[in-house]
Amino acid sequence: xxxxxxxxxxxxxxxxxxxxxxxxxxxxxxxxxxxxxxxxxxxxxxxxxxxxxxxxxxxxxxxxxxxxxxxxxxxxxxxxxxxxxxxxxxxxxxxxxxxxxxxxxxxxxxxxxxxxxxxxxxxxxxxxxxxxxxxxxxxxxxxxxxxxxxxxxxxxxxxxxxxxxxxxxxxxxxxxxxxxxxxxxxxxxxxxxxxxxxxxxxxxxxxxxxxxxxxxxxxxxxxxxxxxxxxxxxxxxxxxxxxxxxxxxxxxxxxxxxxxxxxxxxxxxxxxxxxxxxxxxxxxxxxxxxxxxxxxxxxxxxxxxxxxxxxxxxxxxxxxxxxxxxxxxxxxxxxxxxxxxxxxxxxxxxxxxxxxxxxxxxxxxxxxxxxxxxxxxxxxxxxxxxxxxxxxx
Amino acid sequence: xxxxxxxxxxxxxxxxxxxxxxxxxxxxxxxxxxxxxxxxxxxxxxxxxxxxxxxxxxxxxxxxxxxxxxxxxxxxxxxxxxxxxxxxxxxxxxxxxxxxxxxxxxxxxxxxxxxxxxxxxxxxxxxxxxxxxxxxxxxxxxxxxxxxxxxxxxxxxxxxxxxxxxxxxxxxxxxxxxxxxxxxxxxxxxxxxxxxxxxxxxxxxxxxxxxxxxxxxxxxxxxxxxxxxxxxxxxxxxxxxxxxxxxxxxxxxxxxxxxxxxxxxxxxxxxxxxxxxxxxxxxxxxxxxxxxxxxxxxxxxxxxxxxxxxxxxxxxxxxxxxxxxxxxxxxxxxxxxxxxxxxxxxxxxxxxxxxxxxxxxxxxxxxxxxxxxxxxxxxxxxxxxxxxxxxxx
Numbered sequence: 001x002x003x004x005x006x007x008x009x010x011x012x013x014x015x016x017x018x019x020x021x022x023x024x025x026x027x028x029x030x031x032x033x034x035x036x037x038x039x040x041x042x043x044x045x046x047x048x049x050x051x052x053x054x055x056x057x058x059x060x061x062x063x064x065x066x067x068x069x070x071x072x073x074x075x076x077x078x079x080x081x082x083x084x085x086x087x088x089x090x091x092x093x094x095x096x097x098x099x100x101x102x103x104x105x106x107x108x109x110x111x112x113x114x115x116x117x118x119x120x121x122x123x124x125x126x127x128x129x130x131x132x133x134x135x136x137x138x139x140x141x142x143x144x145x146x147x148x149x150x151x152x153x154x155x156x157x158x159x160x161x162x163x164x165x166x167x168x169x170x171x172x173x174x175x176x177x178x179x180x181x182x183x184x185x186x187x188x189x190x191x192x193x194x195x196x197x198x199x200x201x202x203x204x205x206x207x208x209x210x211x212x213x214x215x216x217x218x219x220x221x222x223x224x225x226x227x228x229x230x231x232x233x234x235x236x237x238x239x240x241x242x243x244x245x246x247x248x249x250x251x252x253x254x255x256x257x258x259x260x261x262x263x264x265x266x267x268x269x270x271x272x273x274x275x276x277x278x279x280x281x282x283x284x285x286x287x288x289x290x291x292x293x294x295x296x297x298x299x300x301x302x303x304x305x306x307x308x309x310x311x312x313x314x315x316x317x318x319x320x321x322x323x324x325x326x327x328x329x330x331x332x333x334x335x336x337x338x339x340x341x342x343x344x345x346x347x348x349x350x351x352x353x354x355x356x357x358x359x360x361x362x363x364x365x366x367x368x369x370x371x372x373x374x375x376x377x378x379x380x381x382x383x384x385x386x387x388x389x390x391x392x393x
Numbered sequence: 394x395x396x397x398x399x400x401x402x403x404x405x406x407x408x409x410x411x412x413x414x415x416x417x418x419x420x421x422x423x424x425x426x427x428x429x430x431x432x433x434x435x436x437x438x439x440x441x442x443x444x445x446x447x448x449x450x451x452x453x454x455x456x457x458x459x460x461x462x463x464x465x466x467x468x469x470x471x472x473x474x475x476x477x478x479x480x481x482x483x484x485x486x487x488x489x490x491x492x493x494x495x496x497x498x499x500x501x502x503x504x505x506x507x508x509x510x511x512x513x514x515x516x517x518x519x520x521x522x523x524x525x526x527x528x529x530x531x532x533x534x535x536x537x538x539x540x541x542x543x544x545x546x547x548x549x550x551x552x553x554x555x556x557x558x559x560x561x562x563x564x565x566x567x568x569x570x571x572x573x574x575x576x577x578x579x580x581x582x583x584x585x586x587x588x589x590x591x592x593x594x595x596x597x598x599x600x601x602x603x604x605x606x607x608x609x610x611x612x613x614x615x616x617x618x619x620x621x622x623x624x625x626x627x628x629x630x631x632x633x634x635x636x637x638x639x640x641x642x643x644x645x646x647x648x649x650x651x652x653x654x655x656x657x658x659x660x661x662x663x664x665x666x667x668x669x670x671x672x673x674x675x676x677x678x679x680x681x682x683x684x685x686x687x688x689x690x691x692x693x694x695x696x697x698x699x700x701x702x703x704x705x706x707x708x709x710x711x712x713x714x715x716x717x718x719x720x721x722x723x724x725x726x727x728x729x730x731x732x733x734x735x736x737x738x739x740x741x742x743x744x745x746x747x748x749x750x751x752x753x754x755x756x757x758x759x760x761x762x763x764x765x766x767x768x769x770x771x772x773x774x775x776x777x778x779x780x781x782x783x784x785x786x
Contacts, residue, residue, distance in 0.1 A: 026770075141734060150734050198615040212700070214612045214619070221607065221702020222591040225735045228699040233692065233730065235628045235640060245730060247628060299626065303696055306621040307605070309614020337626065337638060341534060341543050342618045377419075 003380050004373035006035040007044060007064070011371070013089070015048045015063035036062055038380050043068040044088075066091070070126060071370060072117045072171070073363030074136035077180065078102055078154055078206065081109060083116040085124060086363045088371065090190070094120050095359070102139060105157035106166065114170040132379075134167055134175045135365030137183035137358050144224040147177035153242070154206075174375075176365045178220075180358055181227060184351075185211025186218055187361030188314050192352035198310040201351070202229060203317035204297065204326065206255045206272050212308055230254065232300045249300050253293035255319060261289040272318060279323045287325045294329020301330060302337030309342050316351035396773050397766035399428040400437060400457070404764070406482070408441045408456035429455055431773050436461040437481075459484070463519055464763060465510045465564070466755030467529035470573065471495055471547055471599065474502060476509040478517060479756045481764065483583070487513050488752070495532060498550035499559065507563040527560055527568045528758030530576035530751050537617040540570035546635070547599075567768075569758045571613075573751055574620060577744075578604025579611050580754030581707050585745035591703040594750070595622060596710035597690065597719065599648045599665050605701055623647065625693045642693050646686040648712060654682040665711060672716045680718045687722020694723060695730030702735050709744035 009024055010016065018036060022029040039045035046065040050058035066089035075082045079102070084095040096116040100109055113136070121128055140152020147164030149155055164175040185201035193199055197216040203209050210227040212219045219226050230250035231243050239257070241248035251257055255272025262269045262278070265285045269275055278286040301313060313334070315327055331348050338346070353360055369375060402417055403409065411429060415422040432438035439458040443451035459482035468475045472495070477488040489509040493502055506529070514521055533545025540557030542548055557568040578594035586592055590609040596602050603620040605612045612619050623643035624636050632650070634641035644650055648665025655662045655671070658678045662668055671679040694706060706727070708720055724741050731739070746753055762768060 143734075210700075214607060214614065215610060217608060217610075219607045219612070219701070221735070222704035222739075223702055223734055223737065225732060226607070226700060226702040228702075228732055228735070231732055232696045232699050233628045235626045235630075237628075243732070300696075303625045303693075304700060306625050307603075307619060307697060307700060308612070309616055309619040309621075311615035339618060339621055339624055339636070341536075341616055342614070342621070344616065346615075 003035040003038050004371075004376040006032060007039060007371070007376060008373070010045060010062070010064040013064060015061040017051050017059040017061055019059060021062070042380065064088070069130050069132045069370070070121070070124075071363055071366035072120075072131055072134040073359045073361075073366060074113050074117075074134065075180065075183070075358035075362055076102060076109060076113075076136065076138050077358070078139050081112060081116075082359045083113055083120065084359050084363060085117070085120040085126075086367075088367060090360070090363050090367055092359075092363070093124055096120060102155050102158075106161040106163065110163065110166055114167060117171055128172055131171060131173050132370040133173055133366035134171055135183065135362035135367075135369075136163065136167070136175065136177050137180040137362050137365075138163070138177065139180045141225055141228075142177050142179045144178055144220050147175060149177075150224075174369060176369050178218075178365060179209070179224075181209040182211040182218055182220065183361030183365060184316060184357040185213055185227075185314075185361065186364050187357040187359070188316070188351055188353050189213050190364045191357075191360050193312055196312050198308070199312045199314065200227075200301075200304055200308060200310040201314040201316055201357070202297065202301065202320075204254065204293075204315065204319040205317040208250050208254050208297065208317075210304065212304075212310075214308060214310075229300055229304070232303065234296045234299050237296070249296060253296040258289050258293050258319070261292065262286060265289065276318060276321075276323075279325070287323075290319070290323040290325040291329040293319075294323075294326040294331075295333050296329075297326070298330040298333025299337065301334050305334060305338040305342050305346065311345055311347065313346065313348045314351050315348065316357060320350065321354070396428045396431050397764075397769040399425060400432055400764070400769060401766070403438060403455065403457040406457060408454040410444050410452040410454055412452060414455070435773065457481070462523050462525045462763070463514070463517075464756055464759035465513075465524055465527040466752045466757075466759060467506050467510075467527065468573065468576070468751035468755055469495060469502060469506075469529065469531050470751070471532050474505060474509075475752045476506055476513065477752050477756060478510070478513040478519075479760075481760060483753070483756050483760055485752075485756070486517055489513060495548050495551075499554040499556065503556065503559055507560060510564055521565055524564060524566050525763040526566055526759035527564055528576070528755035528760075528762075529556065529560070529568065529570050530573040530755050530758075531556070531570065532573045534621075535570050535572045535617055537571055537613050540568060542570075543617075567762060569762050571611075571758060572602070572617075574602040575604040575611055575613065576754030576758060577709060577750040578606055578620075578707075578754065579757050580750040580752070581709070581744055581746050582606050583757045584750075584753050586705055589705050591701070592705045592707065593620075593694075593697055593701060593703040594707040594709055594744070595690065595694065597647065597686075597708065597712045598710040601643050601647050601690070601710075603697065605697075605703075607701060607703075622693055622697070625696065627689045627692050630689070642689060646689040651682050651686050651712070654685065655679060658682065669711060669714075669716075672718070680716075683712070683716040683718040684722040686712075687719040687724075688726050689722075690719070691723040691726025692730065694727050698727060698731040698735050698739065704738055704740065706739065706741045707744050708741065709750060713743065714747070 022032045048063045066087040073084045085093045149158045167175045189199045199213045201211045208230040210229040231248045233247040237247040239251040241251035259269045415425045441456045459480040466477045478486045533548045542551045560568045582592045592606045594604045601623040603622040624641045626640040630640040632644040634644035652662045
């Protein structure tokens with residue numbers, strides 16, 4: 001018997017009577033009463049007053065209680081970490097941020113994360129056992145099933161480190177680990193495009209990657225590497241890539257490659273950050289280099305459109321935020337190269353959540369795990385306990 | 394209350410007692426008894442004897458009755474049509490096949506389909522209202538939501554034709570329409586790779602296309618065009634394509650393009666069929682042309698591996714069946730060009746279902762619709778009928 005079915009109905013935030021819940025779920029009123037009692041017993045659902053009376057005693061209204069538990073969302077970037085405490089509706093309660101280099105290694109970074117999470121919990125007057133799940137995004141490939149990074153290029157010391165186990169030991173709840181671009185796609189879709197089932201988010205910064213949501217679900221693939229756009233070959237390019245192949249998108253259109261294009265044009269830039277600054281100052285050379293990079297990214301995104309057929313492409317990341325030329329180059333090639341039926345209703349948009357997509361996605365990852373029917377039912381019914389007798393009212 | 398939950402437990406084919414079903418579902422024994430009565434009432438479940446007695450009256454065993462209803466699977470190719478009657482476990486009961494050119498138009502082709510389906514139903518001594526769904530695959534782009542082909546190149550007269558509505562009117566049940574490559578992927582995965590959640594099937598024939606299964610589900614994308622591999626650009630190619638772009642995979646590696654390569658080598662071939670024959674005769678020029686085509690297909694599949702991260706790639710279609718050189722060319726490039734983590738456990742295999750993948754997939758499409766929880770529950774409970782009283786036993 002699934003108490004989670006009743007809980008699921010209430011997740012839209014609207015209050016309902018027992019009779020309404022019985023009608024919407026198709027369950028008997030007696031079963032609904034039992035499930036409501038179970039959910040009130042653990043605080044997930046609370047009475048919120050009475051429905052308008054139709055004669056006789058008015059029926060009680062019940063609603064989801066988002067503050068019954070909390071989750072922690074963590075966004076680990078190359079040089080920053082954000083930890084957020086959020087309620088079960090995904091609203092942030094409090095957050096901490098540190099400038100911290102991911103290359104300092106897993107124990108330094110995750111140690112700060114665990115400390116910050118504990119401090120946020122305490123500051124809000126909550127207990128650690130009210131945290132039902134932690135979601136965390138890392139800037140490198142992650143084997144989602146085991147929660148371990150796999151040969152992440154900018155994360156020395158993290159290869160196969162048991163991120164989920166290490167944090168679970170310190171925070172006492174399930175930990176979901178994914179790569180940063182996947183959680184950004186999740187955060188962007190759930191926050192800004194909730195009606196859109198097929199969305200691709202491409203992040204353009206020091207590297208290039210994508211998160212793919214198809215049929216409403218994040219697609220990770222067999223080994224968790226789906227969406228690796230950075231090492232797709234760009235038609236016409238033979239530039240050598242650090243991965244050992246040639247012509248990879250990252251080797252021609254990520255921040256360092258754009259900086260190199262600019263140096264060829266005689267402009268003195270060393271880093272992705274300086275490219276962003278130069279574009280902000282209106283440099284025509286930066287505009288030219290960014291449009292060329294956008295066209296290369298567009299070539300690969302045209303393939304994504306043909307293969308995955310999204311209705312929305314979000315261009316995010318440090319370079320995307322800085323440059324309309326990048327966006328223009330991408331759009332030009334995607335609309336020219338993709339099939340008409342696939343682009344008829346295709347939107348290419350900037351990120352609406354800005355720098356917040358990662359931590360929003362990490363919070364979503366944690367909530368969707370904690371409130372998934374199996375996890376919720378297992379928490380509500382002690383294992384091995386016999387089915388509850390039906391209480392007639 | 395979902396009778397489909399009990400039905401779902403029985404779909405593995407194993408017989409169970411009411412107590413076993415209560416334990417596995419977590420439902421009360423009284424609810425299980427009610428659901429079993431409902432399912433027996435419509436014939437979907439049947440008693441199949443008694444469990445071994447543990448003292449006292451032995452408990453009855455119940456099992457799914459796959460012959461309670463039938464479905465029809467239809468595979469429409471460029472020059473053939475197959476119609477199969479199958480039971481609810483997906484096993485074929487009887488089939489008809491005709492050599493029929495899809496270019497004869499929808500009413501000629503679908504008219505034959507409807508007639509063949511009715512004849513098969515009658516021959517088997519069944520009634521038309523025992524057919525609960527029809528699945529049909531077409532050799533062109535299909536808007537899955539509406540069941541209409543969209544500008545299909547080899548299907549004159551079919552553009553926006555209401556295939557689902559036309560057949561529904563004649564066969565009296567829901568009709569699910571998809572493109573041939575999607576249903577081949579579905580048929581291959583459900584039949585030969587049931588444990589594999591991430592599978593891509595690429596069909597290499599007169600055209601090139603792919604069906605993508607991610608997370609166990611067929612991915613169609615926002616407009617149903619996902620998997621369109623044929624018009625992805627091959628690095629290094631500028632060959633003009635009939636779609637108006639240049640360098641498309643179909644323009645360099647499909648049957649007609651391979652025939653053109655062979656003519657350049659001085660070999661006189663006109664059609665895809667002749668290429669297949671030539672390869673079967675061991676022509677070294679055909680081997681060379683097929684390996685080159687395989688490498689081009691491999692370039693695009695390497696992108697698919699990076700983007701979708703399947704654990705199995707099936708190479709199917711007329712040319713794949715004929716030529717190990719095509720397979721060799723594909724494997725060579727996919728393993729060289731894709732990321733190590735993505736190819737570590739990647740298998741590239743030939744189709745196990747051979748020419749049968751399409752009709753198997755069409756049958757699966759029909760069954761999965763007819764037995765989906767919402768459709769099944771709607772069929773079992775008349776709309777607006779109040780919840781059944783719980784009968785204690």
